[in-house]
Amino acid sequence: MVNRDEHIKIYSVTLIITFIISVSGYFVYHSFYNKSFLSHENDSPRAEFNMETEEEKAKIDELMNENNKLKEQLVEKENQLQQEIEKLKQDEINKQKELIAENMDKLMEAQKLFYSQQYIQCAQYLETIDVSMLGENSKELYNQLAYTAFLQAGEKLYFEGTNEFKVGNYQAAIEKLKKSFDYQKTQYYSDDALYFLAYAYYKNGEYEKASETALKLLQDYPDTTYRKEVNVLISSINNNQQQ
């Protein structure tokens, strides 16, 4: 059997006591806290503890503010960095696009020159093309053009170079024969081109280059018909160098 009135009475009294305890506790704590804070007395260990707590709180607040500021700065920097990365990526893409377009233009120009049988100019254009920038179809076109263009240009440059050599225009002969050898190294005239190149260097007074070229000829083309001439040339170069 529950006595309701008694229950309510007990709970009311307990509530009042609790209320009184909480209010008085709050005031005691508050007054103690204020006293220690305002008087700056560090005599009692309790007061000192409160002081420290207050100082610590202020420090924590300060550090938190600093932390928040740093976080904001970090976010800002991250955003800036992200933007810069995006910009760089875009720039890189644009650059790639420009390079591809440039290579395609060169290929088109080379094709035009090829059809008009200007093989030397065509080969010069093809030389400047970066093949890695081309697509599959363009690469195929490049290979087709390059095979014939370099072959024709090599031969043509060889004949032009030897003609220049014959008329004593050694500088022009050097340029043309060098190009011819660069384009074709396995043709019937490749060793001839190298011989005339060495000779042109010799005639032009560039003995070191002449010697290097002559040695290269002997090394790369051991069956060359110019073996004797080359040996004579080398001895002449040596004589000239000694003098």
Add this chain to the structure above:
Amino acid sequence: MVLLGVLFLSAFLIAIITLLITKSLIISGAAMVFSVGFGCIGGLISPYIQSWIRNRVIEKIEQTLLSVTKGKKKYKINRQRYEDLRFTQNVFIFQSVLALIGAFVLYISIYKFQVLYLVIMGFLIILVFYTISYYKSIRNDIFNDLIDRL
């Protein structure tokens, strides 16, 4: 007195948990005071809630009986008989949940975590659901008793 002892025990438990979490005697003491205070409020209001629910149930049953006899015979159910029906259970639930709410009110006032408002809302929702189920169980109890006495 037993219920009050249970309330103090619950508040003491809350204070110990608070002490373990916050490592502060002042906060744990305050949590105990808040828990006891709010628990007392729960213990105080629960008898009134119980009697209000009980009266509502009895009135409804009386009205039903009156409608069954088409107003010819009026039944009067003895209210004294059901005065203590599930009284202890009701007080226990209300004081415990309110003690918890009291502790969380203190945590909110100190730490100001928004999520704690949701926790308190959860406790209040639990109390509402409990009150509904309490109403149903009291109605069943009275019905069963009336049927047994027929």
